[in-house]
Amino acid sequence: MCVGVGSMADPPEAQGLAHYLEHMLFMGSTKFPDENEYDKFLSQHGGNSNAYTDQEFTCFYFDVRNRNLRDALDRFAQFFLSPLVKVDAMDREIQAIESEFVQAAGNDMNRLCQVQCYTALPSHPFHRFSWGNKKSLHDDPVNKGIDMRAKLLQLYHEDYRAGRMKLVILGGDSLDTLQNWVVSLFGQIKEGGDGRLIIHGERRIWEPNRMYRVAAGTEQNLVALNFPLPCLETAYLTKPHDYFGHIIGHEGQGSLLALLRRKGWARSMTAGCGDNGLETNQMLFLFTIRITLTNHGVEHVMEVIGLLFQYLKMLRSLGPQEWIFQEQNAVSKLNFEHFEDPAQDDYVASLATNMFLYTKAHVLYGDYAHDIWDPAMITELLAQLIPVNMRADLLLHRFDKTSSDVQMEPWFETAFTVETIPTALLKLWADPPCVDSSLRLQEPNMFIPHDITIVPSKEDGSKNPSCLLDSAALKVWHRCNPILNTPRVNACFSIMFWPPTKKIIDAVLAELYLIRLSNQLNETLYLADVAKLETSLSLSGYRIELKIFGFSEKLPVLAQKIASQMQNLASTELEFKSSVEVLAEEYKRANEKPIDHAAYLLTQALSKRFWDVDHRYNCLQILAFQDFTKFVANLFCKTYIECFVDGNATKKQALALAKIFKEALVSCPFPLQERPTNCVVRLPTGTSMLYMEKVKCEFEKNSVVHSYFQLGQDRGKDSMRLRSLMTLFIDIISEPFFNQLRTKEQIGYVVDLADEDLHGVLGISFMVQSAKYSPAYIESRINAFIKTIPKMLKDMKDTEFQSHKESLIAEKQGYPSTLIDESNDFWEQIWTHRHLFDTNKHVVRELIEVSKNEMINWCRRLLGARSRLRRHLCIYVVGVNAQEGDVDDPVCKTSSGDQNEPRRTVLIDNLDEFQRNLEIYPVRF
The missing domain is CATH 3.30.830.10 (Metalloenzyme, LuxS/M16 peptidase-like)
Structure with a gap:
């Protein structure tokens, strides 16, 4: 159930109210007064529940065993018919909201987002604190004599009405049965409301020509450039923001990111309008470019922004490119036509929101639609990506909090400064005198599939994998999925390599190798990912794990490129130093979240062969370039590969895929008795x-x-x-x-x-x-x-x-x-x-x-x-x-x-x- 009211409806005297009400609806109803009745029932019948509050929507969803769906719906419907909102439950649930707030406060992106909201014009709906906490929802209202239960019920009675609700039910019973359930269980919800609550606000969110420097709590530096655009909800068949988000955020040859990486200024980059309520809403779409900077890049941040505007000038001079739009359209249609079922609860939640955004005919399809080529709209929006329409935020790990001009965001207590961008710099960015010669449009994507023929499952109808080859150097498993009937393949490879010393230095050098390999492959893997051929590379001890998942036609092409780079990895001393910097920052950022830290310590305490991250960091500091080149040269002197090819591939194709890696990486088999093993200690009893x-x-x-x-x-x-x-x-x-x-x-x-x-x-x-x-x-x-x-x-x-x-x-x-x-x-x-x-x-x-x-x-x-x-x-x-x-x-x-x-x-x-x-x-x- 998606309700068309969210945090933007919060009154100034009770910020976080919509979030508070979301929590309270779980706390019992007239028909089912026990506070945990709903969750207990779902738990007993194989189900789960969740909810979230965004800026314009509040969404509640669950899943359950099919035969218990009606009884679960009965309990769910009471959220919207007769919630109790007991005072004692309010007192307890405010503690849950406070805990959620404290958890959010540890996230740098949340802190940056709240600085952006705090510095918005006071009259703008962005100027609010949407999380809510004990201070905003209890302490301050109590001091002002505000009855918070009355506030919650006022919001509920005014906006939790049938006309503001969209319900999606996915079940195994007939549509007639499901419809009858809806009428009988939800039919008494109060009438009223007309779509989502209307929020009034201008596109001008912040004071113009400003750069905000914000203190990061973690080891990261990031520049975020925000451009408010008109609301584009009705342009979902065109998605012009997706078009230039795809181009600006491209990572292939000739891209802005490729140039910034070559200069040693940036590590990663994203561009587009996010799906959260601050970036896409009924007032505006916020197009955001985020660039993760190196320490060197922070020193050149103004030049980084300057190169962005050079790239934008190039795009305007070239004009909209229909072939790029058609590539996006081709991939989106493949994804829609060969839909991979997501988690059912997440799916119905997304559809309920879509019912507010798309026509009935496009509720399922709207997210994928790229049907109408509209170069005029693209040109119009691209003209708004200009310096005077930009807010710049620089998130900094090294931040001088003692400076006299430091301000403090009051909710998350985030330090920041604000400065006016010089007029001369704005003029230079608005019309760069030249464009860097390395910047150019991307080439056509070689990984977009054209043949999606599905292999007949009669070749191997087994539900389980079968072993096709078992040798000293290679073991191959295969299954041609007989049930899901999909044109996709999931290919998994375990590549075990020989550690020369079996000491900590091998572990650190292996991590450096994976960073260099990922950097070397970045442009290739990015193109594959755009074509929905997804790759993951990870390291577990002395085992490299590679997974490739996606449409099967171009998978061998990608595998060949990966295997070739693994064997022939080249590195300059400058690239080595850059990789060392990346790994050092990863080590410093390790275990920043206490939940992850605790899990890490448990693994460390129980694992006999485990290299502590602090010890790895110390080892990294003394490594030389020669250590790395020697390690890489001998990395695959002994190798054992095990692979599993599942899905749309024949036995012959599975063996051919495995052969690519064997020929590239195996010079000598890695004997079983020499392979490192994982050992776990047995805890003492009693x-x-x-x-x-x-x-x-x-x-x-x-x-x-x-x-x-x-x-x-x-x-x-x-x-x-x-x-x-x-x-x-x-x-x-x-x-x-x-x-x-x-x-x-x-x-x-x-x-x-x-x-x-x-x-x-x-x-x-x-x-x-x-x-x-x-x-x-x-x-x-x-x-x-x-x-x-x-x-x-x-x-x-x-x-x-x-x-x-x-x-x-x-x-x-x-x-x-x-x-x-x-x-x-x-x-x-x-x-x-x-x-x-x-x-x-x-x-x-x-x-x-x-x-x-x-x-x-x-x-x-x-x-x-x-x-x-x-x-x-x-x-x-x-x-x-x-x-x-x-x-x-x-x-x-x-x-x-x-x-x-x-x-x-x-x-x-x-x-x-x-x-x-x-x-x-x-x-x-």
Whole structure:
């Protein structure tokens, strides 16, 4: 359900009101008064829910098992019929909004966006604080005597009306049945409203000719150039902004980015109108060019902007190019005609928004449409990409906050300065005297497919991969997908190379190699990506993983270019130094998000062969160019390749594709006994281990607790019972865990329960992020909740337990909606050498037999604070609001939340020392 009202409707005295109301509609209704009834019902029946508030829209969506759709819709409809909006629930939910705000405050792009809103003209709808927080929605209104419940209900009664709502339902029942449900369940929604709420505002958002310098909290530098354009919603069949966004943001030869990279000034670039409500709305479209700068580029930022205007002058002189538009049209039509199903909940949410934007005939097609070539409109809009219509923002890692002209954005407390761009510079940019000779239009894209013939599935009708070749240097797997019938292929390659020293220097040099390879391939991979032939390159230990996904016709051409560059990678000393700078910044930015930091520390604590990012950074500082060239020269002296080709390819084509990489990269096979292995330590039983570190970012107020329970090693078919218990446990416990710690106790905004699979060792993690409480207190609440799980399961009705089982079984027995989802599952079985392609079938067989008593005993045995079999490790990432000594906090003296039970916790001071005397799980891959 998309409601045509959002944050731009917030009154000045209650900024964030629309977001607050979105939260409150989840908190019970007259018909279903329990606050967690909706989420609990979805959890029991294989479903999930979400919502978001944008500038003009508020969208609510869910998915659920098909046979439970009507009952879920009944609960969903009550959001829009009779929400309770209880005062006590308001008090608790304002804490969730505050936690969400604190989480958003750690993101540089959010901080920049809020500076842009804060510096907008006071009369403009942009001049507001759309996130909302405790101050804007509670403290300030209370001080002014404002009744916030009355404000919420006023917004609800005035704007949550049928005429302002668009509903999309995707279900397995007939359209007549679905329509009858809509009439009976939603028919009593109040009438009124006429489309989305009208917002009045001019295209002039900011004072002209200004540059804002903004303090970044992370290791990045970025210049953002914003050009307000007229609203282009009605031009969706033409999409002129897409046309010149595609050209300006191009990364191929002759592009602006190619020139900036060659000068060493920029790393990446995007151009276009984003899909958020600030960049595309009923008042205007905001065309934004964002360029990620090197440190050297910051020093030349005015020249960077000057080169942009040179490029724009070239585009105006050449005029609109129809062949470029037709290339966009061809790719869009292929994507629409061979639609890859996205997640169903995301899909219905996008369609509900589309119903506001497109005619009925184009609700499905509007996002893809490039039907009308309109060079006059392109010329008209291009004429508005001029200096006097530009706002410039420079996001800087190095920012002098002591300067007398520093201002402070009050909500996120972001420091910034503002300066007037000199008139002489504006005149120079408006009409550059010349255009750099290296700037030119792109060439036609060689990767756009023309033959989309689908291979007959009768060649190989197997649902599982089959091995076509197994040699000392190469192993090839193949499947011609018999179900999805798509012209796409997913080709996955694992390329294991020989590490000369097996020390940290090899790991760092391998990362430098991947950066140089990515840079060398950038223009090629960009063209392929435009043609929807997507590539990912990653490094895992001494294994390069390459994935290519897209239309099959041009995939061999791309593979040949990638293999050739991998073998013949050339590098100058200047390019080496640039790669070192990139990697150094990646190391510095690592673990900026506390959730990621905690997951990293868990992996580091459990992995026997792991190079710490700080140690890698130190190693990087002493590397010489000669070290790199020697490493590259010997990189593939011993190689082993394993690949899987899935989808629209014959066996012959799969073998030919694998042969491309074998011929380019294999000079000598890499013997099995010499290949590096991944080892995981076995945690001690009956003891809780604790490791803690501070957050990396100076602005980060959030702390994270990652409480991990090690369950045992995956031994293939012999571990299916363990997998089924783990999966069922997470399905049952996730919602009550969230409800208790997030909804009721408001411990933190992020409350999650997840399974872990680290090199074949299984586990369960309880994770909470909070800016309000210390890590020790957070852990005590996690432990208190865990202590209640056996009783919770015991008290659970047998029908409810069975419903969870049936939902999981239905999920495991269902077909994946996309080729890439299914083939990636198979690929994990291949590269980890498990080869258990029918895992779901075995899990289902075990799930059928799992009883409630077995689940209760399993929980007591592996999670119980008194259990001698429990293997537990807790990670603290301590935010700037918390104290380092939280492990001794008096509220957390026990491992279970019981103040009378002695806590058996060992504090880890050094991870190497911690691992030294621990057993290691037998190596499987």
